[in-house]
Amino acid sequence: MNETSGTCCIICGQLKDMGIHIVTEFICEACEFEIVRTDVKDEKYPFFVHQLKQIWVQNNV
Template sequence: MGKYHTIQSSKGEKCLICEQNKLEGIHLFQSFICLECEREIINTKTNDPKYQYFVYQMAKVRILQERRQA
């Protein structure tokens, strides 16, 4: 497992998945995914309805990346 990043700001950083400010997580490109969501994504089966939600939320990474490059 990779290193988790602890956010220095007391407010944390907004998670791409749950959209809440959290203090610990990982960065995927320039997007932040909190520790709780990352663990839930890993443990979710593909036939679980939550899986589609995670796929939808993760698709935002591409959109955000394209906007940053424009």
């Protein structure tokens, strides 16, 4: 077991082992769950959208 391994989640910024990779970015399963259950009317939703947009911006320069 290597506890120092992990990938930096673009949403929460923490190193996590479990999650999904979207293109070159990583979203931990906790944040993925948050995004999925967040309603578009929720005040957190624009934040998630903003974070996710960075993926597309980085890959469309």
